[in-house]
Amino acid sequence: MRLTSLGVVRGLVGYFAGMLIGMAVVVISRLVLGMSAWDQEAVWVGGIIFSIIGFLLGVGAMSDWLKWTRGVQTPLRHGPPVNQPAWTRYFGVDYNHKVIGIQYGVTAFMLLVVGGSFALIFRSELADSGITFLQPGTYNTVLSMHGWVALAAILLGIAGIANYLVPLMIGAEDMAFPRLNAFAYWLNVPAIVTLLISMLFGWDSGWTAYPPLSLRGPVGYQMVFWAIFGIGLSSILGSLNLIVTMLLMRPKGMTLFRMPILCWAILATSIIQLTATQLIGQAFLMLSFERTLGMPLFNPIYNAAGENIGGQPILFQHLFWFYSHPAVYVFVLPGLGIISELLPVFSRKPLFGYRWVALSSLAIALVGFLVWGHHMFTSGYQPYLRVVFMISTLLVAVPTGVKFFSWLGTLWGGRLTFQTPMLFTLGAISVFLIGGLSGPILATAATDLFLHDTYFIVGHFHATIFGGFVFPFFAAIYYWYPKITGRMYNETMGKLHFWLMTPGFWLMSLAQMTAGTMGMRRRIADYDPALGVENVQLLVTIAGFVIAFSILIMIYNLFTSAEVGVLAGNNPWRSRSPEWQIPSPAPEHSYARPITVVGEPYDYGLAGSTYIATAGAGDD
Amino acid sequence: MLKLPQSSTDRKHFMIVGALVVVTTIILGFFLLAILPIKAQASVQAEPIRWLFQLHLWLIAFLFSLVVVFMLYSLLVFRRRKGDTSEGEHFEGNTVLEIVWTVVPLVLVVIFSVIGLRTLQQATSGGDDVQVEAVGFQWSWTFNYPNGVTSAEMVLPVDKPALISLRSNDVIHSFWVAEWGPKQDLVPGMTTTLHITPSKVGEFSLACAELCGLSHWSMLAKIRVVPEDEYTAWMDEKLAAQNLQTASR
Amino acid sequence: MAAVTTSAQAAALHPHDAHAGHDHYAAQLRMNRLGLWLFFISEGFLFGGLLTVRFFLWGADTRPELDQTIGLIVTSVLLISSVSMRLAETAMERGNRKAFSVFILLTALFGLIFLGGVMVFEWGLFPSLYPAHLTPWGDKYGAVVFAMTGMHALHVISGIIFILIVWNLARKGNFSQERHWGVESCAIYWHYVDVVWIFFYPALYLIGNAVHVTH
Numbered sequence A: 001m002r003l004t005s006l007g008v009v010r011g012l013v014g015y016f017a018g019m020l021i022g023m024a025v026v027v028i029s030r031l032v033l034g035m036s037a038w039d040q041e042a043v044w045v046g047g048i049i050f051s052i053i054g055f056l057l058g059v060g061a062m063s064d065w066l067k068w069t070r071g072v073q074t075p076l077r078h079g080p081p082v083n084q085p086a087w088t089r090y091f092g093v094d095y096n097h098k099v100i101g102i103q104y105g106v107t108a109f110m111l112l113v114v115g116g117s118f119a120l121i122f123r124s125e126l127a128d129s130g131i132t133f134l135q136p137g138t139y140n141t142v143l144s145m146h147g148w149v150a151l152a153a154i155l156l157g158i159a160g161i162a163n164y165l166v167p168l169m170i171g172a173e174d175m176a177f178p179r180l181n182a183f184a185y186w187l188n189v190p191a192i193v194t195l196l197i198s199m200l201f202g203w204d205s206g207w208t209a210y211p212p213l214s215l216r217g218p219v220g221y222q223m224v225f226w227a228i229f230g231i232g233l234s235s236i237l238g239s240l241n242l243i244v245t246m247l248l249m250r251p252k253g254m255t256l257f258r259m260p261i262l263c264w265a266i267l268a269t270s271i272i273q274l275t276a277t278q279l280i281g282q283a284f285l286m287l288s289f290e291r292t293l294g295m296p297l298f299n300p301i302y303n304a305a306g307e308n309i310g311g312q313p314i315l316f317q318h319l320f321w322f323y324s325h326p327a328v329y330v331f332v333l334p335g336l337g338i339i340s341e342l343l344p345v346f347s348r349k350p351l352f353g354y355r356w357v358a359l360s361s362l363a364i365a366l367v368g369f370l371v372w373g374h375h376m377f378t379s380g381y382q383p384y385l386r387v388v389f390m391i392s393t394l395l396v397a398v399p400t401g402v403k404f405f406s407w408l409g410t411l412w413g414g415r416l417t418f419q420t421p422m423l424f425t426l427g428a429i430s431v432f433l434i435g436g437l438s439g440p441i442l443a444t445a446a447t448d449l450f451l452h453d454t455y456f457i458v459g460h461f462h463a464t465i466f467g468g469f470v471f472p473f474f475a476a477i478y479y480w481y482p483k484i485t486g487r488m489y490n491e492t493m494g495k496l497h498f499w500l501m502t503p504g505f506w507l508m509s510l511a512q513m514t515a516g517t518m519g520m521r522r523r524i525a526d527y528d529p530a531l532g533v534e535n536v537q538l539l540v541t542i543a544g545f546v547i548a549f550s551i552l553i554m555i556y557n558l559f560t561s562a563e564v565g566v567l568a569g570n571n572p573w574r575s576r577s578p579e580w581q582i583p584s585p586a587p588e589h590s591y592a593r594p595i596t597v598v599g600e601p602y603d604y605g606l607a608g609s610t611y612i613a614t615a616g617a618g619d620d
Numbered sequence B: 001m002l003k004l005p006q007s008s009t010d011r012k013h014f015m016i017v018g019a020l021v022v023v024t025t026i027i028l029g030f031f032l033l034a035i036l037p038i039k040a041q042a043s044v045q046a047e048p049i050r051w052l053f054q055l056h057l058w059l060i061a062f063l064f065s066l067v068v069v070f071m072l073y074s075l076l077v078f079r080r081r082k083g084d085t086s087e088g089e090h091f092e093g094n095t096v097l098e099i100v101w102t103v104v105p106l107v108l109v110v111i112f113s114v115i116g117l118r119t120l121q122q123a124t125s126g127g128d129d130v131q132v133e134a135v136g137f138q139w140s141w142t143f144n145y146p147n148g149v150t151s152a153e154m155v156l157p158v159d160k161p162a163l164i165s166l167r168s169n170d171v172i173h174s175f176w177v178a179e180w181g182p183k184q185d186l187v188p189g190m191t192t193t194l195h196i197t198p199s200k201v202g203e204f205s206l207a208c209a210e211l212c213g214l215s216h217w218s219m220l221a222k223i224r225v226v227p228e229d230e231y232t233a234w235m236d237e238k239l240a241a242q243n244l245q246t247a248s249r
Numbered sequence C: 001m002a003a004v005t006t007s008a009q010a011a012a013l014h015p016h017d018a019h020a021g022h023d024h025y026a027a028q029l030r031m032n033r034l035g036l037w038l039f040f041i042s043e044g045f046l047f048g049g050l051l052t053v054r055f056f057l058w059g060a061d062t063r064p065e066l067d068q069t070i071g072l073i074v075t076s077v078l079l080i081s082s083v084s085m086r087l088a089e090t091a092m093e094r095g096n097r098k099a100f101s102v103f104i105l106l107t108a109l110f111g112l113i114f115l116g117g118v119m120v121f122e123w124g125l126f127p128s129l130y131p132a133h134l135t136p137w138g139d140k141y142g143a144v145v146f147a148m149t150g151m152h153a154l155h156v157i158s159g160i161i162f163i164l165i166v167w168n169l170a171r172k173g174n175f176s177q178e179r180h181w182g183v184e185s186c187a188i189y190w191h192y193v194d195v196v197w198i199f200f201y202p203a204l205y206l207i208g209n210a211v212h213v214t215h
């Protein structure tokens, strides 16, 4: 087997070839236009754009479309590649949603590890006061990278879950647009490569990239802008695909209110991603243009009379948070959906208040569009806006509360068992509770004027993101592992992972909040020992390492169990959900026959009821 | 040993849980007050912030206890016993309950909006007996007084309402003295303001709270709050020194 | 503009279930249509964002000095191009290939004229032809004009490319009276880009008073 038969290798070749071509195009155009040949910003922008296109061409994510433009019809390729080992399909363009789901999931996991390692690096620096091994410039770059790499990991992780599960859960053959699906995945890869390359040049604004700072720093910023633009475009296309799939490909009998609850969460998430993501893409594009062409959109410039005839920095914050607040719900809604999905299975009881839970996802998503200004209480915008955003933000607590209480209602009176997925689900609830409850204290503007940009914020959003994404993601991995591999993970190691990570995380987020109230600012390379936060900082660092260690256990577990785990059978959890009614590992064509829905999804404990029926041979 | 009822709707469950919630709320409330010692306490504007923060902590203690006690209790009481193969009780929801736990939080939201509005007003208003302009730049501060005095440290008289105008010409910074409570960004292209009435004499540290590049972490300045006569003396001294300087130029 | 080709592309049948025949085509068409409209909703946020930027930076009472005659002309051309696009689509529905080719190429031509107008007169890319005074780097007026017209022009360009592809495919006989999702999506896309301009035109040319910025 030749190396170039792997799509990803061809893609990388295309990436670097594209980069050279793009740079050359810019240099030549500049010469033709009579400008100096070299302008670092312009040359890099050209290089990046072409390298992303080069990757996509190389990997073959657009081949079918390009053929279509020439009138050549291409069949939708199915099944493992011919004349090549089966594993190679994961390294190239494949149209099966389960393959794409795994591609997303594994990429996400790798990014989680990389992003986490960045955190460990700068957490070690912060373990005591005084600058020891990270110079402030490097510190800022590593910190900023941590932010975006981790967010990329989350976005891809969610896409992985959605891609793998949604078609399975609604009994569909595949996603509505399989080629678009593959394209959306592969778009991420060059974007991530670009993001990682940015590190060589450095950038130091944190993930928020507020101008004017982000307009001044090194050229690494350009890479970040375009990388995030790429990942954003991928989110948009992916969510479009998911919405169409869920709205139009459900089987007979599956009304919206009979979908597995995770689908509701993904639907709400996709609505946000489809729309709000445009705003961050646009904002980052504008930053790139302001850097490259000097378009004064965000940076003020003054005329002779001293009037500002240029841009306004606050405008960026509005555009940025109009995406980035709803985005935090993108991060957590699928996770909350997983919690709602798993609790009934391990409680052997219906999900309490299915409709309320389903609609609360939509409510959170919609209210989430109205609250972005709570990130800007100190920004200097019109003071009355503080009041508006304070009230709208507090309102989010209502649908969030509905979810918590419904989970309690689901547990109450059940027959609970505590395998690893259930443990992580319960851990998720406890952690998300810390995160959620620390929300309103930031929403009342007065308290936020103190807490904003302190470590309290760091504690708040790590608790929400771990509770809303990381814990449920791990629960999901353990839970669907048998469906993916056909084997069971090792339960002892799973439990060990849980019992290290959960207390570790509680400790970490509480200590972060403590540091914040004691006056520790966020995003600083070093702190004054006089603050008295040294012990607390040390605790945070130790807890961080414990969490990292526990994740290593998980990785080991997942790798070894794929070989030696006991065979799981089709339905080890006795779930009613469609994906568990088919063989494990899930076959190439998931459903040999179309399914129909004949009951409610979560009627555990109702004798004689089933959720789905497989259509008889006669009515194909 | 307490004998627990079998049915999940038995009153007894709820009485036990209710009692536990009360107890844990109290314990947790004091615990939170201890581990979250909010530093804002040296200005008039800090007081409402501190008060509201601690009010929140009690609410958090209650809600946290409510959820966690219910959860832990369920885990204990409704766990599957050895050999039990039955399914859970079949109930799909309860509309009255759902409405209750939608409306009660809604009422809480209204209450906190009103409280939040009032505290916000208190935390952001004040007089302008003393006026200072603070200019932030990468990565340091200067302070200009209306009489032309320029200084690298900020000196304010205690108990006098001060209006601090904030200006930056490079990137966004943020003016924050933790002991004083509120912070405010310095935004290029506009002037922002902050009302502070220092209520405690002492030395504090002004720190930039918005990431502003390489040395953001060390963008600090000394703040001194002094009795009024000391303030006047400092000002006179500064004026004299500055006049000498201009004269000698 | 990958996403654009995408929506059209998805028209290709899955040969796997080609035996499903007409039903499958109808189902796929439904999905394609929904997908395209979702894409428009998404893009609506992009253009809405640009309008927000315009009102944030200029306010409702100022706008740059732009040549009103040119603005009116290019806007009319674009509106007319929507009519010719409609005619092309109708021709395809009636099976009149000749008329289809003429009208769709006419649409592309109108698009090019619009683009030329923007580039020569608004952007001043060819100062020898027309000395425009706005530059992207001069002030907030130039910056926003270039941001808005630039993003819109990008869509017009991709629309023209789309038209040429569809025209070529039609020439090769790839569409039929009943099955021409490629044509349909191209037409809807074109109308959409027109509608966006209907919002942009007043925002750039009509709302507020023209100000002359002193530098």
Ligand code: HEM
Pocket: A208, A328, A329, A331, A332, A374, A375, A393, A394, A396, A397, A400, A435, A436, A437, A438, A439, A440, A442, A443, A448, A451, A452, A453, A457, A460, A461, A464, A465, A468
């Ligand atoms: C009850 C619900 C919530 C409320 C009321 C709330 C409120 C807030 C407020 C007011 C801020 C701004 C703090 C500041 O920067 O000074 C904030 C920050 C943040 N919140 Fe939440 N939040 C809630 C839930 C969530 C959830 C579910 C997430 C999901 C991940 C989340 C993620 C974040 C993040 C990432 C930030 C920090 C942004 C930054 O400054 O970089 N929050 N939250």
Ligand SMILES: [Cu+2]
Pocket: A324, A325, A328, A371, A372, A374, A375
């Ligand atoms: Cu937010």
Ligand SMILES: [Cu+2]
Pocket: B172, B173, B174, B208, B209, B210, B211, B212, B213, B216, B217, B219
């Ligand atoms: Cu700073």
